[in-house]
Amino acid sequence: xxxxxxxxxxxxxxxxxxxxxxxxxxxxxxxxxxxxxxxxxxxxxxxxxxxxxxxxxxxxxxxxxxxxxxxxxxxxxxxxxxxxxxxxxxxxxxxxxxxxxxxxxxxxxxxxxxxxxxxxxxxxxxxxxxxxxxxxxxxxxxxxxxxxxxxxxxxxxxxxxxxxxxxxxxxxxxxxxxxxxxxxxxxxxxxxxxxxxxxxxxxxxxxxxxxxxxxxxxxxxxxxxxxxxxxxxxxxxxxxxxxxxxxxxxxxx
Amino acid sequence: xxxxxxxxxxxxxxxxxxxxxxxxxxxxxxxxxxxxxxxxxxxxxxxxxxxxxxxxxxxxxxxxxxxxxxxxxxxxxxxxxxxxxxxxxxxxxxxxxxxxxxxxxxxxxxxxxxxxxxxxxxxxxxxxxxxxxxxxxxxxxxxxxxxxxxxxxxxxxxxxxxxxxxxxxxxxxxxxxxxxxxxxxxxxxxxxxxxxxxxxxxxxxxxxxxxxxxxxxxxxxxxxxxxxxxxxxxxxxxxxxxxxxxxxxxx
Numbered sequence: 001x002x003x004x005x006x007x008x009x010x011x012x013x014x015x016x017x018x019x020x021x022x023x024x025x026x027x028x029x030x031x032x033x034x035x036x037x038x039x040x041x042x043x044x045x046x047x048x049x050x051x052x053x054x055x056x057x058x059x060x061x062x063x064x065x066x067x068x069x070x071x072x073x074x075x076x077x078x079x080x081x082x083x084x085x086x087x088x089x090x091x092x093x094x095x096x097x098x099x100x101x102x103x104x105x106x107x108x109x110x111x112x113x114x115x116x117x118x119x120x121x122x123x124x125x126x127x128x129x130x131x132x133x134x135x136x137x138x139x140x141x142x143x144x145x146x147x148x149x150x151x152x153x154x155x156x157x158x159x160x161x162x163x164x165x166x167x168x169x170x171x172x173x174x175x176x177x178x179x180x181x182x183x184x185x186x187x188x189x190x191x192x193x194x195x196x197x198x199x200x201x202x203x204x205x206x207x208x209x210x211x212x213x214x215x216x217x218x219x220x221x222x223x224x225x226x227x228x229x230x231x232x233x234x235x236x237x238x239x240x241x242x243x244x245x246x247x248x249x250x251x252x253x
Numbered sequence: 254x255x256x257x258x259x260x261x262x263x264x265x266x267x268x269x270x271x272x273x274x275x276x277x278x279x280x281x282x283x284x285x286x287x288x289x290x291x292x293x294x295x296x297x298x299x300x301x302x303x304x305x306x307x308x309x310x311x312x313x314x315x316x317x318x319x320x321x322x323x324x325x326x327x328x329x330x331x332x333x334x335x336x337x338x339x340x341x342x343x344x345x346x347x348x349x350x351x352x353x354x355x356x357x358x359x360x361x362x363x364x365x366x367x368x369x370x371x372x373x374x375x376x377x378x379x380x381x382x383x384x385x386x387x388x389x390x391x392x393x394x395x396x397x398x399x400x401x402x403x404x405x406x407x408x409x410x411x412x413x414x415x416x417x418x419x420x421x422x423x424x425x426x427x428x429x430x431x432x433x434x435x436x437x438x439x440x441x442x443x444x445x446x447x448x449x450x451x452x453x454x455x456x457x458x459x460x461x462x463x464x465x466x467x468x469x470x471x472x473x474x475x476x477x478x479x480x481x482x483x484x485x486x487x488x489x490x491x492x493x494x495x496x497x498x499x500x501x502x503x504x
Binding site for chain 2 (some may be wrong): 203209232
């Protein structure tokens, strides 16, 4: 090999190295609890809304779902689940933050006082912004709870309001998933809304031989409908991310 | 180095002599109601996709070979059956569910439709070739479409072709899963309106794959596919097929 071709080869290698190191993809980190997390197969059909959400975006977007069952704003930080997110954040990335279910229950280990909850959300916001990434706050998705008159009971009232306050005060984009999901459950009503949650009769599903009545966690249908609500808000907020929503395949004959 | 070399040779030899994979394979043969879907078609889901989530895959292999739009005739003619037949091992299962495209009428189905007689002859071919490999055929009547009359009663949508399947199961002594019947009962339980939740039925501007919306009373969404898979799984258990031991939590 002569010197010229050797140099040319070296040049090609450099270009390749450059190409590989620059990552054009936007990463969307999802942080939160069981209502959005990825489920193990043995817990199917329980489904977090982050699972179908992944399917809504094209190859320019990487959805990195870091949400974990049972976590609050506090335990997510304490378990050092936030640190690796911060260190991998790059300019233009998004961090979707949805907590509340495990923060608001005073008997839970993960309980977070309203003051701590706000401080933790603020930490997520500041550290995201420090990396020139974009924080998005989401109010906690609704539980299926109806009163005697068939009206949805807002089980996250206090903590959802805290999220709204933090978003308003710090000019953070807000997706009011709590309100949107309450609207959806209300439109379906007491009976039909069951079909969105992990409700299983005994002997119906091999993973739940004794059956299950869960009004907090979604099945595959509920998870997808919640993900669709989030998607609609992404379009309404006109996020850059909306440019990378998948385009439909050619219409079926 | 020499020792290490002979050691590697030994390992390679051991691998070469390792008996072929003895795991039972469950082959799914049929149409779009079972088939794997492209992500661009989600949330359309074939029941085969949900079905495989409930098996212990360390003990059994699921091969979902069902394809959109296929009838007993086109599945054979295009060569989709041949590689299955060639790879069948003794003790494997072949779950066969056709009908939607066999019974189709009009121009769109011209290339694939079969008469009930042809349908029967084709099914016998699948059965015989499965049995000749000491594998076990399972006939499944075509899963029902969502079709209610004005009074909210579910209607039969596969009458003749389901009957052919039932008759054959009897005359050929083949295991039968009457999914047509079971699925109609399921839709009836949900009722005319709520049963839409099981199908690819999406309003405009809700799902990026279907910006104009879609109304489909034949193809399932992820929820319907799972409910249908549960019917099949529970029937496998109810009939105490040896296959049930591969279903998770079955002991």
